[in-house]
Structures are given as structure tokens and as C-alpha cells.
Amino acid sequence: GDSVTQMEGPVTLSEEAFLTINCTYTATGYPSLFWYVQYPGEGLQLLLKATKADDKGSNKGFEATYRKETTSFHLEKGSVQVSDSAVYFCALHTNAGKSTFGDGTTLTVKP
Amino acid sequence: NAGVMQNPRHLVRRRGQEARLRCSPMKGHSHVYWYRQLPEEGLKFMVYLQKENIIDESGMPKERFSAEFPKEGPSILRIQQVVRGDSAAYFCASSPPGTGGPKNIQYFGAGTRLSVL
Numbered sequence: 001g002d003s004v005t006q007m008e009g010p011v012t013l014s015e016e017a018f019l020t021i022n023c024t025y026t027a028t029g030y031p032s033l034f035w036y037v038q039y040p041g042e043g044l045q046l047l048l049k050a051t052k053a054d055d056k057g058s059n060k061g062f063e064a065t066y067r068k069e070t071t072s073f074h075l076e077k078g079s080v081q082v083s084d085s086a087v088y089f090c091a092l093h094t095n096a097g098k099s100t101f102g103d104g105t106t107l108t109v110k111p
Numbered sequence: 112n113a114g115v116m117q118n119p120r121h122l123v124r125r126r127g128q129e130a131r132l133r134c135s136p137m138k139g140h141s142h143v144y145w146y147r148q149l150p151e152e153g154l155k156f157m158v159y160l161q162k163e164n165i166i167d168e169s170g171m172p173k174e175r176f177s178a179e180f181p182k183e184g185p186s187i188l189r190i191q192q193v194v195r196g197d198s199a200a201y202f203c204a205s206s207p208p209g210t211g212g213p214k215n216i217q218y219f220g221a222g223t224r225l226s227v228l
Contacts, residue, residue, distance in 0.1 A: 043202055043219035098167050103153035
């Protein structure tokens with residue numbers, strides 16, 4: 001079946017540091033890939049998405065590129081802020097409507 | 112345009128009682144998804160519904176759990192005879208008609224946190 005594997009957390013960085021959160025997937029067919037962010041006590045919010053190979057999703061300084069050859073969708077940000085502290089989920093959605101999420105990576109950014 | 116509304120936000124039940132979780136999708140959305148998030152774990156897909164139809168319930172436990180999305184009213188996730196292991200956050204998401212599939216974006220509610228005593 002489909003699966004998503006995320007880099008284990010927690011990840012602790014200083015403000016303005018470079019962020020990478022790794023995400024790899026296995027899926028049949030051609031899924032779309034997503035990153036969601038969850039702030040404490042809230043539901044998930046879409047951060048960015050890519051619907052086909054080589055697409056790059058970007059939002060709020062975060063980027064991720066859909067790499068079919070390596071089945072990866074790593075999340076990056078050049079300079080993190082304290083306000084980026086949250087849990088980040090990588091996910092894939094298939095044609096059938098089923099979604100598979102990674103286990104989440106907790107990011108803490110210290111001033 | 113109101114977002115996905117879930118209620119209650121917090122629900123406390125004793126073992127053996129029933130829990131009913133409600134989800135009102137965003138206006139105009141006809142696809143609803145339920146997920147469970149256990150403490151310190153990721154989201155696990157439970158069920159995908161369209162109006163009056165269960166499309167995929169492969170993530171639902173075989174017993175005690177059921178879901179519906181009637182023609183009128185919210186989607187309901189029902190857990191009968193709850194046990195302590197059911198304690199979790201349950202999230203609902205919705206997406207608009209015609210976009211089911213890989214290109215859709217799911218909009219999440221704030222979740223219902225179920226505690227079983």
C-alpha cells in the first residue's frame with residue numbers, strides 16, 4: 001500500500017537557520033504531494049503542494065520539489081523564524097481520494 | 112465563508128459509552144474525510160465519504176466505529192462502547208465537488224479531542 005516516511009523529529013534550530021525536513025513516499029500511480037502544518041491545538045493547514053513530477057510548491061518561504069526519480073518531496077526553508085515552530089506533515093493524495101500522511105516532524109525554532 | 116466546523120472540541124466519555132463527533136464541511140463541499148491522530152503520532156486515514164455514500168472506509172476499525180454523511184446535516188463519526196485506546200484527536204477535512212482525487216486540497220477542522228476515562 002501507499003506510505004509516507006518523514007524525517008524523525010524533533011528538530012530544533014536557531015532563528016535564521018536553514019531547514020530541511022525529508023519526506024519519501026511509495027505509491028501506485030501518480031499521486032499529488034502535500035505539506036501541511038499544524039500549530040498547537042489546531043487542525044492542519046495546507047502549506048504547499050505539487051501535483052506532478054518536477055513541480056515545485058512554494059509558500060511563505062517554504063519550498064518542496066516533487067522528485068519522481070527519488071520518490072521524495074523534501075521541505076526546505078532558507079531562514080526559519082520562531083513563528084515557524086509547528087508540526088509538519090508530508091502527505092500524498094491519490095486518484096481514489098485516499099490520503100496517506102507521514103507521522104509528522106516537530107520543529108522548534110529558538111530565538 | 113466559514114471553515115470546516117467540528118464539534119464538540121473536547122469530549123469526555125467513560126468506558127462503554129458512545130461518542131458522536133460532528134463535522135460540517137465548508138460551504139459547497141461534498142467530500143468529507145475523517146482522520147485519527149493518536150498522541151505523539153501522525154494522522155491516520157479512517158474514512159472518505161461523499162453525500163450519502165461511503166467511498167473508502169479502509170482505515171476504519173472493523174467494530175464499534177461508523178460514519179455517515181447524510182444528504183442534509185453534518186457528517187457524523189460514531190464510536191460505540193468506547194475504550195481508553197479510542198482517546199485521540201479526530202480530524203475532519205472537506206473538499207469541493209469535482210476535485211476528488213490527487214489534485215484536491217483538503218481543508219481541515221480544528222478537531223475533536225476525545226478522552227475516555
